Amino acid sequence: MRTRTLVLVTGLVLALGACSDDSDYSGQVGTNNGANNGNNGANNGGGQENNGANNGNNGNNGVNNGVNNGNNGNNGNNGPANNGVEPVGLPDGSACVGADECEGGTCLPEDDGYAGGYCTHLECATTGECSDNGQCAFLDQDREQSACFARCDDASPCREAYECRQFGEVSFCLPAEPEPETRPDGAPCTTRDQCAGGVCFTESDGFPEGYCTTINCSDRTDCTGEGNACLQAGRPNYCVHLCESAAECREGYICQPVGRGQGYCAPSPTAGNEVPQPGDLPFDIVCGETLAERDAYQGGLDRHTFDFSLPDGTTSFMIVPYSPGGQIYPVTLQGPNGTLNMFDEYDFALANAGFLINVTPILVPQAPQFTDFVTGGDYTMTMASEENLCFYVLPKTEPGDSIDLNIHFVGVRGLDAASAGNHGGFQAALQRFDEIYEQAGINIRNIRYMDADADTTNRFRVLRTQEGAFQLVARSEKPGEERDDVLSINVFFIDQFAIDGGSVLGISAGLPGAAGFHGGRASGLVFAASVLSDPTLLGQVLAHEVGHYVGLFHTTEQGGRGTDPLADTPECSPQQWGDPGRCPDIRNLMFPFAGNDHSTISDAQAGVVHSNPLVK
């Protein structure tokens, strides 16, 4: 018998290679009928002819067998009445509620897709063990489970909700295939039967709430639904829902550009990111539905308002609100001494929202003019967010004088965790870093060296996009369980940046980054070994990027387009940018261009650095 497979709504796989081939069936059926007939009477135990007939047409075996076979038999008069025990229960394929109703002792339930129940013999070895109308078949590809299914033909049709489905030379009564749903490409789904295109990319495939699609498309005419097109993605092509902005996509999706002004709804890079839950970190994390008052705000986001308290003596703090995915940004922060408006005097706190997306650390004060805002007492934070939020607060009562670094080596040529301690150039760079921050009374205290795993190395040793930096730092893990451990800076040392249109010397994933938050988009900074040939410059780059990570802006942006919020750092006007070497702030650590003597830290900059909880 040929083998075919069938996926039922129950997920059972009907593998009709069945229990044995036809010839075996005959012999075994003969034997089994003999055995069955032990229950059914002497007639069936009779001649071979009857047994042969039994195999062929479910009947012609005599009155009793005809009765036993129910509707499936051709009840002939081949022999005397059955002298054996009547089979008890309904034959295979009959409707049932409980197992005791069934001849075979099993009633397959409705919940498994058998409408009205389905009597059967489980674990049959041969068809002879089935009801006279039944045939033994495997339920799975591995042929480990078998059951009896009712045969059918035009003369013996199936009951309602069942259909007679042919497999090779036999047909069985099986649950009718559900009418396919008509969800278009791009719609949510859990199974393929829901999708007009016949394929469902599920959550486990990385598609939040599933994604109906049509695969192996050639162009949009192969796709289902309005506004969909064929994404030429290689193997296979598949249909996607087009968009012009994220507002046209479901939660957990972004509008991924594909050129020519087009985009399609694709899973958000932050979707499914693990975020700290209460108990994960050695400080209080607050999360949940009841966290905040919530009302409609703008741009499809809700306004979330929540409270926290700071102890007396607090001189600075960082609050880290975050969500599992989706855009969030700060709106206001109200305290005993006033309110900070993130769209006005504290607008630099919005810098993180644009690229960190789902986590927005806020450092207070991030400029000396806001020092008086900070005091012990009750505060109220207002955020805009699609989803419910979590947050934690890290207050400080004293400035601190040291930082801890976790340095991750990501495929750097000639340098790894084992050799870093003795690598002259690398140690010289760290020495230069210390010299720079000594101006602010800060030194490196602890350094952990670690090598990235092979997967991280293959993906990120050459960084080709800025977004790649956020994905890389999200691979960090907290280095320990104590507060001192988690308040450390992840530094990823890759081999080189290779960003088309122009590379960079370093990237800080956050301004400031999220202190204590490992494994997220704001969890570190990246710099490259392509600078290692100039260790002094390398130390400069590290110091500059750490400066961003702890809350410092460029003194002046390129072209003189913007300045930091600090009064004591010089500024370079747009007119002066024609000769950047003459910019008055060129010697400052946070000037946007590196130089071996660009290392000055102003008093206000030192104050910001000391505000950060990462400075202990």
Place this chain on the structure above:
Amino acid sequence: MNNHFQRALVAVLVSTGLLISTVAFAHHQEPERENITTLLRAYDAFPKATAFKSVAEDPRTVLLEIVADDSEPEIIRLQALDALSLFPDADVRQVFRKVVAESWDHSQAPRATHNAINGLMFGWGEAALDDVLPLLSHPDLQVRLTVVHAVGKSGGDAGRTALQAQLNDEKDPYVREAIQIHAKSIR
């Protein structure tokens, strides 16, 4: 004044004039190279072409000098390669092609290879496919990844088609994944 003295005086004056003009020219060049080098040291946002043009009359020439100068730190020469893609012309293309050709001498390609691949695709787009696509056979996985990324971004439909065809030959899972991410288009 006899003719011999006059000729000598003229010679002195001419040579002095030449010296003055040479010194003036050198002084003009030094600030330009210094400013260009400053721009190449951008920490975290690469300058635009207009920024280079605002500090030098001919940034391309200065950048070519920097790339060829072995005394410059590697990072500055790499950044200069990136900047050259903002000023594409035949000489610049020749520099990139030379870097690409030299990469085959190494199983782990020099860092400049990545900058050259990006430079060719960023500067010339589809017209550079013949220069870049052969690198899909490079033994260095990272080179092939850079090719996929750059061609996917700037190679147009022809580039993406070529990348998708590469799936027939490419066995490395990272490159295959990159092709499926970057070689997308909509029809």
